Amino acid sequence: MKKLLSLLFVGALICSLWAGSDTQALLHQIDRNLEPDSYEMYRKLINVEPDGKQKEFLLFMLRKGNDKIAGLFLSPPTDKDRSMLRLGDNMWLYIPNVGKPVRITSLQSATGGVFNNADIMRIDFSAEYNIDTLIDTLGQYLFILKAKTNSVAYDRLRLWADKKALLPTKIECLTNANMLIKTLHYKDTKDFGDGIKRPSVIETDSPLYKGYKSILVYVKIKRRSLKDEYFTTTYMSRLNELR
Amino acid sequence: MNYVSKLFLLSLFAVAPNIAKGQDSTAVDYSYDISAFEKKPLEYSASIEAWPTLLSLNNQSPLYRLKYHTGTAYADIYNCKLEGLARFQHRQFFANISGALNVDYPRYEDTLGTQLTLYEGYFKYTPFSTLSIFTGKKTFRWGKGYAYNPVAFAGRPKDLNNIDATLEGYWSFSLDYTKSFDGALSSITASSALLPVYKELNSDFLPDRSLAAIAQIYCLLLNTDIDLSTYFDDSRNYKIGADFSRNVFLNLEVHAEWAYESNHDRMAFDDAANPVAESESANNMVAGIRYQTPFDATLILEYLYQGSGHSPGQMEVMYSALQYAATGASVETGHRVQQLYNAAYNLQFNARNYIYSKFTYPDPFAQVYWTPSIYALVNCGDGSAMVGVELTYSRFRHLLFTGRAISFMGRTASEYGIRPVNSRFELRAKAVF
Numbered sequence A: 001m002k003k004l005l006s007l008l009f010v011g012a013l014i015c016s017l018w019a020g021s022d023t024q025a026l027l028h029q030i031d032r033n034l035e036p037d038s039y040e041m042y043r044k045l046i047n048v049e050p051d052g053k054q055k056e057f058l059l060f061m062l063r064k065g066n067d068k069i070a071g072l073f074l075s076p077p078t079d080k081d082r083s084m085l086r087l088g089d090n091m092w093l094y095i096p097n098v099g100k101p102v103r104i105t106s107l108q109s110a111t112g113g114v115f116n117n118a119d120i121m122r123i124d125f126s127a128e129y130n131i132d133t134l135i136d137t138l139g140q141y142l143f144i145l146k147a148k149t150n151s152v153a154y155d156r157l158r159l160w161a162d163k164k165a166l167l168p169t170k171i172e173c174l175t176n177a178n179m180l181i182k183t184l185h186y187k188d189t190k191d192f193g194d195g196i197k198r199p200s201v202i203e204t205d206s207p208l209y210k211g212y213k214s215i216l217v218y219v220k221i222k223r224r225s226l227k228d229e230y231f232t233t234t235y236m237s238r239l240n241e242l243r
Numbered sequence B: 001m002n003y004v005s006k007l008f009l010l011s012l013f014a015v016a017p018n019i020a021k022g023q024d025s026t027a028v029d030y031s032y033d034i035s036a037f038e039k040k041p042l043e044y045s046a047s048i049e050a051w052p053t054l055l056s057l058n059n060q061s062p063l064y065r066l067k068y069h070t071g072t073a074y075a076d077i078y079n080c081k082l083e084g085l086a087r088f089q090h091r092q093f094f095a096n097i098s099g100a101l102n103v104d105y106p107r108y109e110d111t112l113g114t115q116l117t118l119y120e121g122y123f124k125y126t127p128f129s130t131l132s133i134f135t136g137k138k139t140f141r142w143g144k145g146y147a148y149n150p151v152a153f154a155g156r157p158k159d160l161n162n163i164d165a166t167l168e169g170y171w172s173f174s175l176d177y178t179k180s181f182d183g184a185l186s187s188i189t190a191s192s193a194l195l196p197v198y199k200e201l202n203s204d205f206l207p208d209r210s211l212a213a214i215a216q217i218y219c220l221l222l223n224t225d226i227d228l229s230t231y232f233d234d235s236r237n238y239k240i241g242a243d244f245s246r247n248v249f250l251n252l253e254v255h256a257e258w259a260y261e262s263n264h265d266r267m268a269f270d271d272a273a274n275p276v277a278e279s280e281s282a283n284n285m286v287a288g289i290r291y292q293t294p295f296d297a298t299l300i301l302e303y304l305y306q307g308s309g310h311s312p313g314q315m316e317v318m319y320s321a322l323q324y325a326a327t328g329a330s331v332e333t334g335h336r337v338q339q340l341y342n343a344a345y346n347l348q349f350n351a352r353n354y355i356y357s358k359f360t361y362p363d364p365f366a367q368v369y370w371t372p373s374i375y376a377l378v379n380c381g382d383g384s385a386m387v388g389v390e391l392t393y394s395r396f397r398h399l400l401f402t403g404r405a406i407s408f409m410g411r412t413a414s415e416y417g418i419r420p421v422n423s424r425f426e427l428r429a430k431a432v433f
Helices: A002-034 A233-242 B003-020 B062-067 B312-327 B331-344
Strands: A038-048 A054-064 A068-075 A083-087 A090-094 A101-103 A129-136 A140-147 A156-162 A167-174 A180-193 A196-205 A213-223 B042-057 B074-090 B093-106 B113-128 B131-138 B170-180 B185-197 B210-221 B224-233 B238-249 B252-269 B275-292 B298-306 B353-360 B370-379 B385-393 B399-409 B421-432
Touching (some): A002 A129, A002 A167, A054 A233, A083 A233, A090 A233, B062 B331, B252 B312, B275 B331, B312 B331
Antiparallel strands (some): A038 A213, A068 A083, A083 A090, A090 A101, A140 A156, A180 A196, B042 B074, B210 B224, B224 B238, B252 B275, B385 B399
């Protein structure tokens, strides 16, 4: 009996470990389906006000691995040539007239509106979050994610993903007390070529910015091999040369 | 109001709505023109900024009596700045040029002033991703402080009331080498430059026919930005400096900067209100924090120590010299004293101990694109202060609006109390293309 119980215990442990690694692999696959781990990208960010008025930003982004992201504002003219750099837990903003990078936090917003720097300079969910629970619903997975460290922008995420495509459909960003900060809606799946097929539009709304909406439109994503030196504060003023 | 000021205000109000027109749209447009994203070898941009300024004058100040003879309580000035930038890239070769034309019209003088400034104009060659070689006029923005940068060995002083304004560079030949690593040391950048002074070339940097060299090592070590900087010139003067910046918590950044000058030249007044030149070594430093509040406002707080500034005794002699020039001296003495004040004392801060603070609250109460801020620079020695309030509005694609009110506070014999202006009000409109 003792032997049987031990065998059952070990078997359950192996199953839970396998299931844990399996769910982690699922989340990692969602990350890879969203973005390759080294690429260049063009994105349009649109802030929509309650009265329907809009302001658009155009961004050129580079990413390498899970700790290096650089972004350059191409428009509007008032923001042109501003750049951001994320290196691990460090984030900087470069404003051309100031002429040197300034440390910023992921919770600040370089664009105003619902999006903050963490949304624009996002890295893999699997790099920043542990899976608390995975609920297998009809047609969708629901991941309940908990931030690995205090430096992550949102304490908790509720991520709904299409089971077949393994792509997010909706993400709710929450505080530790489960207060909703914002909701991201993934829409309009598009083939960007080179095996990259993902939602091309992310609409975001927030109870903290009632009536406002921010939208990310993915224009172009291309796999690209990038040098580590491109992700240094020295290169923040030169990102335009890398286009 | 005369012809020039009427024309200025009319153009301001006529142009702005036309640029803002067409920004409205009720349907979200997900479409894009892919050709708009293509990079062109030659890129350029321009901006035009206009701002009327109203000065509330301090008639208790001896400088007021020296400068404004009419007894007026107010003065208005009309400013316009046209800035342009062009850059060209062909493979590893790069060229950049930027500059501005400033026009100002102080109505009390009824004169139109113009100034053309080349900010930067340089060529760059990047044979490898790690190495860049520059030649031409270039800015060197060193340091981590917001209000003060002791390690800016080849930099010009910032305008604390317009901290994002473009600064003019110096003619130089320079190199940058950058290398990234895995591990605690993430990256290193070594920069160096030679700055010659010959006739008009860098004439405001050092005496004619001089040569200076600057060098800096930057590293990102254990999530901390660290710089070590140095300066030498052919008169055997040298400066050394260091600075760092680090996030100690997600919402709290700390920074500090220190520099030692072997020989700082300074002009001051003697007891007879005559100019006297001094030279001594000095330590300068700044230390501060940047804190982000739970409601996303930012507070910057810094302590500034300017060892190369005027001592309290020298500041007292200056106040006496100005009083003498304004009340009992000859016209010639008055001009001489005013000139020396403008050259040696009319700086953002010219004494030794200060506190700087700035509070910025972007998108207050979810009102997107509005950014109010308040800032102050306090002279710890005499308690006088320069205090400013600012509001910017950045809703439009091509337009930026800024309203600013600055006040100079303190008793007459104090650094900011002696200024000929009590308050200054500006309303800026900037169109960017």
